[in-house]
Amino acid sequence: MKPMDVLVVGAGPAGxxxxxxxxxxxxxxxxxxxxxxxxxxxxxxxxxxxxHEDAARSAAIAAFHTSGAALLPGRRIVDVRSPSTxxxxxGGHFETYRWDRLILGTGARERFLPFPGWTLPGVFGAxxxxxxxxxxxxxxxxxIVVAGTGPLLLAVAAHLREYGASTITVAEQASALQIxxxxxxxxxSPGKLLQxxxxxxxxxxxxxxxxxxxxxxxxxxxxxSVTLTDGKRTWTIECDLLACGFHLAPNTxxxxxxxxxxxxxxxxxxxxxxxxxxxIYCAGEPTGIAGVDAAQVQGEIAGxxxxxxxxxxxxxxxxxxxxxxxxxxxxxxxxxxxxxxxLASQETIVCRCEDVTFGQLQTRSNWTDAKLHTRCGMGPxxxxxxxxxxxxxxxWQPTSVxxxxxxxxxxxxxxxxSSLNAPSAR
Amino acid sequence: xxxxxxxxxxxxxxxCACALEAARxxxxxxxxxxxxVGGGTTAAGMGHVVVxxxxxxxxxxxxxxxSLWRTLAPQLxxxxxxxxxGTLWIAADDEEMTExxxxxxxxxxxxxTSQVLDPRGLAEAEPYLRxxxxxxxxxxxxxxxxxxxxxxxxxxxxxxxxxxxxxxHEVGRCGKGRIQFTNGASIEAERILxxxxxNIDLLPSLxxxxxxxxxxxxxxxxxxxxxxxxxxxYLKSAHKLTADSVAFNIQPRLTGQLLIxxxxxxxxxxxxxxxAILRSMLERAIEYMxxxxxxxxxxVWTGHRAATADKLPLIxxxxxxxxFLAMGFEGLGITNAPGAAVLAVDALLGRASAIDAAPYLPxxxxxxxxxx
Ligand SMILES: Cc1cc2nc3c(=O)[nH]c(=O)nc-3n(C[C@H](O)[C@H](O)[C@H](O)COP(=O)(O)OP(=O)(O)OC[C@H]3O[C@@H](n4cnc5c(N)ncnc54)[C@H](O)[C@@H]3O)c2cc1C
Ligand SMILES: Cc1cc2nc3c(=O)[nH]c(=O)nc-3n(C[C@H](O)[C@H](O)[C@H](O)COP(=O)(O)OP(=O)(O)OC[C@H]3O[C@@H](n4cnc5c(N)ncnc54)[C@H](O)[C@@H]3O)c2cc1C
Numbered sequence: 001m002k003p004m005d006v007l008v009v010g011a012g013p014a015g016x017x018x019x020x021x022x023x024x025x026x027x028x029x030x031x032x033x034x035x036x037x038x039x040x041x042x043x044x045x046x047x048x049x050x051x052h053e054d055a056a057r058s059a060a061i062a063a064f065h066t067s068g069a070a071l072l073p074g075r076r077i078v079d080v081r082s083p084s085t086x087x088x089x090x091g092g093h094f095e096t097y098r099w100d101r102l103i104l105g106t107g108a109r110e111r112f113l114p115f116p117g118w119t120l121p122g123v124f125g126a127x128x129x130x131x132x133x134x135x136x137x138x139x140x141x142x143x144i145v146v147a148g149t150g151p152l153l154l155a156v157a158a159h160l161r162e163y164g165a166s167t168i169t170v171a172e173q174a175s176a177l178q179i180x181x182x183x184x185x186x187x188x189s190p191g192k193l194l195q196x197x198x199x200x201x202x203x204x205x206x207x208x209x210x211x212x213x214x215x216x217x218x219x220x221x222x223x224x225s226v227t228l229t230d231g232k233r234t235w236t237i238e239c240d241l242l243a244c245g246f247h248l249a250p251n252t253x254x255x256x257x258x259x260x261x262x263x264x265x266x267x268x269x270x271x272x273x274x275x276x277x278x279x280i281y282c283a284g285e286p287t288g289i290a291g292v293d294a295a296q297v298q299g300e301i302a303g304x305x306x307x308x309x310x311x312x313x314x315x316x317x318x319x320x321x322x323x324x325x326x327x328x329x330x331x332x333x334x335x336x337x338x339x340x341x342x343l344a345s346q347e348t349i350v351c352r353c354e355d356v357t358f359g360q361l362q363t364r365s366n367w368t369d370a371k372l373h374t375r376c377g378m379g380p381x382x383x384x385x386x387x388x389x390x391x392x393x394x395x396w397q398p399t400s401v402x403x404x405x406x407x408x409x410x411x412x413x414x415x416x417x418s419s420l421n422a423p424s425a426r
Numbered sequence: 427x428x429x430x431x432x433x434x435x436x437x438x439x440x441x442c443a444c445a446l447e448a449a450r451x452x453x454x455x456x457x458x459x460x461x462x463v464g465g466g467t468t469a470a471g472m473g474h475v476v477v478x479x480x481x482x483x484x485x486x487x488x489x490x491x492x493s494l495w496r497t498l499a500p501q502l503x504x505x506x507x508x509x510x511x512g513t514l515w516i517a518a519d520d521e522e523m524t525e526x527x528x529x530x531x532x533x534x535x536x537x538x539t540s541q542v543l544d545p546r547g548l549a550e551a552e553p554y555l556r557x558x559x560x561x562x563x564x565x566x567x568x569x570x571x572x573x574x575x576x577x578x579x580x581x582x583x584x585x586x587x588x589x590x591x592x593x594x595h596e597v598g599r600c601g602k603g604r605i606q607f608t609n610g611a612s613i614e615a616e617r618i619l620x621x622x623x624x625n626i627d628l629l630p631s632l633x634x635x636x637x638x639x640x641x642x643x644x645x646x647x648x649x650x651x652x653x654x655x656x657x658x659x660y661l662k663s664a665h666k667l668t669a670d671s672v673a674f675n676i677q678p679r680l681t682g683q684l685l686i687x688x689x690x691x692x693x694x695x696x697x698x699x700x701x702a703i704l705r706s707m708l709e710r711a712i713e714y715m716x717x718x719x720x721x722x723x724x725x726v727w728t729g730h731r732a733a734t735a736d737k738l739p740l741i742x743x744x745x746x747x748x749x750f751l752a753m754g755f756e757g758l759g760i761t762n763a764p765g766a767a768v769l770a771v772d773a774l775l776g777r778a779s780a781i782d783a784a785p786y787l788p789x790x791x792x793x794x795x796x797x798x
Contacts, residue, residue, distance in 0.1 A: 081701070354681075365593075369462045372469050372574040374505075380645050380724050402725055403699060407645060410686070411719035413701075413708045 003028045006306050007086065007099035008069075009077050009254060012040020013292045014284025014299035015105030016060050019069040021303025022103070029069035032088055032097065034076035034406075038064065040107055041127060042292050046134040048163075060296070079403035080257050087416075089408045094416040101279050101306040104255050104267070105299060108248035108285035110152075111388040113336075114350045114358060115343035116216040118244070122223025126156040126245035133163050140164035142240040145226045147171040147214045149334045150247035151196070151291075158202035160243065167206045168237055171228050173213040173246075174334050182333035189326060191293070213340050217242055231339065247334050249388035250286040256401040265391070272312065273302035281306055290327025297323055341393050350393075351386040353379020358393075367396040380407050430456045430590075432774065433605050433615035435597050435628065438468040439573055440752050440759055441621035442580035443767035448619075449587035451771055456613065457589060458605065460596035463581055464574030466623045467759065470729020472641065472677050472685055473576070474654050475569040475761045476513055479532045483738055483785035488758060489536055490781050491765030495569060498764065506576045507680040513568040514543070514551060514653045516674070516714065517560040522658040526563045529658075533565065540565045554650055554717045570654055570677055573760050580763075600628055603748040617774055621752045623759075624732035632740070633791050634754050637733040638691040640704050645722040648682030657714060672707040674714040686711050686718065688757075690731075697728055731756045734791070741766050741786040742773040750774060751788050 006022045008015045011033035023029040031038070037045045043057040064071075079087040081096050088095045110125045112118065124132070126146060133139055144165045146157040149172055157167045172179070186193040200208070212230045217223055227236045252260075255267045261276035262268060267286045269275055275282050281302040284295035297319045301312050344350065346359030356376040364370035367377070367390065376390070377383030377398075382405075387398045432448050434441045437459035445457045462469075475495050479485040495508070502508045517523040526542055533540045543551060543562045551564070585591060598608040600620065606612045626632040657674040670691045677685040689707045694700065704726060712718050734740065734754040739762065741752050752770045755762055769786065772779040784790070 079699075366462070368465060372462060372465055373578055378643075378725075380722070382724065402727060404723065404726065407722040407724045409719065410642070410644065410708055410721050410723045411712070413642075413723065414705050414712065416705075 004100045004307065005098065006030075006101045006103065006303075007032065007097055008103045008105060009033075009086070010040065010105035010107055010284070011035070011038040011071060011073070012105055012107045012284060012295065013042065013060060014107070014295035014302075015040070015103065016064045017296045017299030018103045018105060018281070018283055018303035018306070020060075020064045020067040021300045021309075022101075022307045023067035023069035023303075025304065025307035025309050027101070027307045029067075030072055030097070031069060032072050032075045032077060034074070036073050038071055038073070040105075041131075044131055044134050047136050048134070056292070076406050077254055078405045078408055089404070089406070089412050092409050092412055092415075094408075094412045096416065101281065102258075103299075103302050103306055104275075104280065104282040104286060105284045105295070106251040106254055106286055108250050108289060109384065109388075110245040111247055111249040111392065112244070112385055113246045113340055113343065113389055113392060114348045115214055116345050116348050117218055117223075119349050119352055120217050120219050120223045121221065122219065122240065123217055123242045123244060126152055126243040128245075129241065129243045130156045130159050133160065138163075139241070142166065143168055143238070144241045144243055145169055145171065145214075145228075145237055145239045146243045147226070147228070148245045148247070149173045149336065149340075150245065151330070151334070152245060152248070154196070154199040154203065154208070156243055157206060158199040161202060161204065161206065167203070168239055169228075170203070170206060170208045171212040171214060172208065172210045173337055173340050175211040175337075178335070179210060179333050182329050185326070185329050192291075192326070213337075214242070214244060215343055246336065246340065246392075248285065248289045249391075250289065252286050253384075253401045253405050255280075255282060255286060257403065257405065265397075271317070272305035273298055274305060288324065288327050289331060290323055291330065294320070294323035294327055336392060344393070350389055351376040351379065353377075353381050353386075356386070361390065361394070368399050370396065428603065428614035428616055430454050430613070430615040432456070432617050432619060433458065433613060434619045434621055435600060435605065436466070436621040436623055436625075437463045437577065437581060437591065437593075438466045438621060438623050438759070439464060439577040439580070439763045440623070440755060440766060441619070442577040442584065443763040444619055444621060444752055444770050445584035445589045446580045446587070447767040447771040448774070449584040449589045451775060453771075453774075455584065455589040456592055456615065457581070457584070458592040458595045458597060458607075460594070463591070463593070464577035466625075467729045467731065468573045468577050468623075470639070470641070470727060471573055471757075471760055472675070472687060473571045473573045473760050474513070474677060475571060476654070476758075477533065477536075477538050477565060477568060478758060478761075479529065479536075480737055484758075485532070485536055486781045487739075487765050487786070488761055489538060491762045492567065492569070494764035494768070495571075495761075496567065499569070502571075502576070503579060505572070506579055507570075507572040508576075509570050509680060510567060511570050511678065512564055512566040512653045514548070514655050515563040515565070516548070516555070516655060516657050517562060518657065518659065519560050523560040525658050526561060529563050538565065539567060552652060552655060554715050555655070556714060556716055559714075564653070568654065570679070571760070572679075576760070597622075597628060601746050601749055617748055617750060619750045619752055619770060619774070623753065624730040626732075626753075632751075632753065633734055634732045634740070635692060636695050636730040637756065638689070638694045638700075638728055638730055639687065639757070640689045640699065640707055640726065640728050642686045642704070642708065642723050642726045644684045644686070645724055646682035647684060647721055650717065650721075651676055651678040651684055651715075654678070655714070670703060672703065672710050674710050676711060676715070684718075684721070686723075692733075695730070699726055699728060732759075739766060739786050740788040740791070741769045742783065742788055744788055
């Protein structure tokens with residue numbers, strides 16, 4: 001019998017675990033990712049420290065390589081060509097990839113909420129700044145405020161400090177009361193507790209201020225200072241950079257383009273990680289924000305299911321359930337307080353691509369209405385950034401997803417080869 | 427007595443323009459829309475306000491409508507993005523160049539200003555076009571605008587004059603002064619104006635076919651293109667009523683973005699992108715303007731034009747004395763909305779029209795059918 005062709009999109013923890021499991025079980029597996037190397041967001045390669053290795057990352061990548069699965073980096077899925085063919089863009093031309101089973105491990109992105117000054121040069125996404133630093137951007141000696149919400153803030157602050165930044169404070173909008181049960185629950189996950197403790201230690205004397213959030217950023221050409229509040233008191237801190245993010249939003253666009261059903265904003269999957277579309281599986285952050293361990297175990301289950309290895313070992317199912325519970329506590333602990341949804345003034349830009357202000361959006365009735373009449377979400381990012389914000393601010397559900405998922409050179413539409421799992425379905 | 431003199435079905439640019447014209451005439455207007463205002467074909471089109479001379483009747487309506495747009499232009503809100511960009515009808519060879527001259531003569535007879543450009547003049551006007559083109563006809567008073575906001579502008583003016591918008595209501599049946607919604611509710615009006623674009627579910631016998639088009643929009647590249655550029659070969663392809671066709675047609679937006687078109691296809695009612703058509707459309711565009719290759723395309727979409735056999739719209743009364751039409755605008759509904767609105771309200775009120783309305787009367791089609 002011909003081996004099954006499994007295509008995995010995303011080489012983060014979820015995608016790598018899925019590919020490894022499917023490949024070990026007799027499938028022909030290829031992993032596509034738009035980055036130059038495997039690892040996804042958390043295990044993004046650090047060009048400044050090529051030899052510095054994270055144990056979990058090394059283990060996952062080594063297992064992936066020995067499994068025989070192929071990594072096809074630098075390829076971005078931009079469209080669906082037929083029910084069983086995806087279209088990737090690589091270096092200015094298109095390639096088609098046919099699959100028997102498809103696993104989506106497309107991860108998440110940071111969520112930004114608009115407040116006056118958030119578009120000033122010097123204001124970065126927290127994870128975005130971390131990625132820049134791994135790419136060689138120097139923060140040595142820079143005074144940085146880290147603000148927003150979610151465990152990512154701690155990870156980023158610890159990382160920035162390691163690279164010589166002076167992290168002035170970490171402002172977490174969730175209250176101590178909100179976070180406490182979550183922190184206590186970490187006792188049940190020694191690994192996560194250690195990781196958390198590690199971050200805390202790496203933070204040194206940087207304060208972690210809970211129940212505290214940014215209300216504005218000031219500067220003329222560049223950021224000069226950030227104003228924080230705890231709801232009673234406000235104060236202004238001079239700084240060079242602001243690293244700011246309000247937890248994560250799932251990358252569900254590809255799943256939507258494929259017709260997979262969403263539930264409360266996440267891709268709906270069954271016990272096998274299979275989506276509403278047969279033979280399409282999904283693992284990691286698009287199914288729920290629950291961290292790297294959840295991504296890995298979901299990925300492994302998806303890989304096994306795609307390879308028809310049934311039943312799934314109960315130990316894996318139990319681990320997944322435990323991580324899912326962790327994810328729910330995480331979401332609950334870092335839920336947004338109403339105040340942070342009211343930071344924008346009339347003039348605050350919400351859609352950066354099209355310069356659409358909060359005032360312009362206030363009168364619109366839904367996402368389609370806003371898009372058509374203000375052009376919000378119509379620019380190059382296609383609502384990736386402002387869509388998560390308007391969902392939080394106005395409760396608008398993004399409607400249709402349209403190709404290409406990412407901007408592509410016009411010539412690519414005229415230059416297409418079919419690759420790997422050829423012949424492609426034509 | 428019904429609460430409304432006129433119920434308009436469809437808040438596309440045509441329905442909205444009609445609502446304003448009717449409200450101005452003092453009618454009590456309600457306009458019903460199942461989706462978002464301007465969210466139908468109006469959201470999918472290019473927004474080229476253009477004089478076209480396929481037939482004398484088309485020339486008359488587009489010239490009349492363009493004059494209305496030009497009068498309106500100073501009042502339009504900035505976000506309608508109306509710009510008098512001018513059209514360049516590009517001739518690739520000597521054969522097309524003879525068309526340039528005959529087009530100029532036709533336009534001159536209709537009082538439409540135009541100017542013939544030689545290859546040098548064309549290269550100066552649009553330096554990124556490939557070399558070796560034969561020339562072009564510049565029609566300086568043609569415009570471009572952003573259609574959904576234009577539709578909303580008409581509607582908001584109409585509402586200022588008392589027109590009522592009923593959003594989120596899909597009409598399931600209409601006629602005899604009554605509109606039945608799919609949610610079970612209904613309203614009555616003296617007259618009904620059907621302006622449902624390419625959707626003929628409410629009157630399936632209408633001689634309108636969906637003609638699908640593709641468009642691609644790029645990131646911002648200010649200054650690359652200055653006019654709306656259309657190949658003269660477009661006339662040949664737009665004329666064809668059967669085969670699928672593509673033509674070079676590109677529009678500079680105020681933002682510096684470029685809209686690249688266009689394609690025409692019958693028999694495909696889906697919204698799906700047809701990759702073969704898209705590819706030949708973009709190949710055609712690159713043929714005329716090689717630098718397009720490297721530009722970043724951020725989105726592709728499709729829309730359906732409402733095509734009639736003689737390429738003229740259906741404006742006016744039907745056999746049901748309460749039911750009127752403003753449909754079938756093919757690729758010219760943005761251009762023709764203001765003129766069509768005046769003609770439609772003229773028909774409703776029995777007023778005389780500024781141009782001869784006979785060529786657009788829905789009854790012309792039945793007559794043809796009888797003769798055939
Ligand atoms: C910016 C950012 C920084 C983060 N930093 C940390 C951190 O320091 N510590 C921590 O514990 N957690 C961090 N996280 C959270 C962490 O990413 C998750 O907890 C988890 O590891 C996600 O695993 P995943 O496999 O689901 O997704 P990811 O790791 O996000 O992997 C998804 C991969 O798919 C690729 N991809 C997506 N769409 C396409 C497409 N259409 N075509 C091709 N490739 C595609 C992405 O580029 C990415 O490489 C971060 C998250 C973000 C968004
Ligand atoms: C690719 C493309 C490019 C184009 N370029 C140009 C151009 O450059 N210049 C130009 O002049 N024209 C252009 N056009 C044509 C132009 O877009 C259309 O002619 C015009 O938008 C038609 O407007 P409309 O109001 O008749 O239809 P629509 O905008 O489709 O409006 C009809 C409305 O009726 C509503 N509706 C339908 N059925 C019901 C129901 N049962 N109940 C309630 N509501 C209902 C719909 O939701 C819709 O909003 C182009 C078209 C396409 C497809």
